[in-house]
Amino acid sequence: MARAAGKAEVVYERLKGDIESLRLRPGAKLSEIQLGEQLGASRTPVREAIRRLAREGLVDFVPGEVARVATISLGGVRELFEFRMMLEPRAVASVATTPHERVLEPFRELSLRVNEFDESFRTLASAEQALSYRDFYELTESFDQAVIDACRNRYLARTIRDLRSETARLRHLSHSGPRRMLTSLEEHRAMLKAITQKDAEAASAACRHHLAQTLQALIDSLTSQDFTLGSEIHLDVVG
Structure with missing residues (x-):
């Protein structure tokens, strides 16, 4: 459990940094499967990271749909x-x-x-x-x-x-x-x-x-x- 929590933190920090620096553009899709493959993580820590970013307003997250980086208007x-x-x-x-x-x-x-x-x-x-x-x-x-x-x-x-x-x-x-x-x-x-x-x-x-x-x-x-x-x-x- 502690290892999974640690991985979720790593994924969260990485995604947050990429979103804040605009390396991940507003509106970009955040596929749990693709992210997991690229970041060497299972879907659970990726999902936790995305939900946390959604609470902070950096991700638009709709259950059952692909999450996206929040747009800037x-x-x-x-x-x-x-x-x-x-x-x-x-x-x-x-x-x-x-x-x-x-x-x-x-x-x-x-x-x-x-x-x-x-x-x-x-x-x-x-x-x-x-x-x-x-x-x-x-x-x-x-x-x-x-x-x-x-x-x-x-x-x-x-x-x-x-x-x-x-x-x-x-x-x-x-x-x-x-x-x-x-x-x-x-x-x-x-x-x-x-x-x-x-x-x-x-x-x-x-x-x-x-x-x-x-x-x-x-x-x-x-x-x-x-x-x-x-x-x-x-x-x-x-x-």
Whole structure:
């Protein structure tokens, strides 16, 4: 039983990573048989992984039918960001009002990391810049996690955390070029500055601005690409 549970976790992490990175395109079919053959797993752990991803909003799962990677639509993206704009500005404002200096240390460290990345990125050639996107995503992920960890309202923090699976794959669409990525760095720098200076109003405003800019970048990206059509899955075997 423990071995099966471990295999389900491996399959889940692999599929989640492929969905969030868009290696598995929205609408792609997720055949339990095909996945099992490619990932070296029986149908039970594959089915468990797919159901778990469906609960997180990454898979459209209808019992008795082939599951598919959840599609990305303009309407869905707008609804998601409307909800995020209700939550995240309040969360960063909450962090900025903390009376405990130690809570702000991760944000001061992130400010230094953002500055270092920015300076390094601007010196790279275009081909090298493309290889740096993973580092950028790790920075923004660290910021999001730091806000969740430091948020003074645990219900608010939990809700934001539960949305992360749906927002993760959108990050690859909203930062589709170096210009937008550098702009996003500036937006994160503004949020970090406001938080470390304990300026709740500025932190909230900077967060709203960042979300609005990200939404517009997503709209631009989605209207120039087709993310409603599926594709057959091709995965490397999990070791």
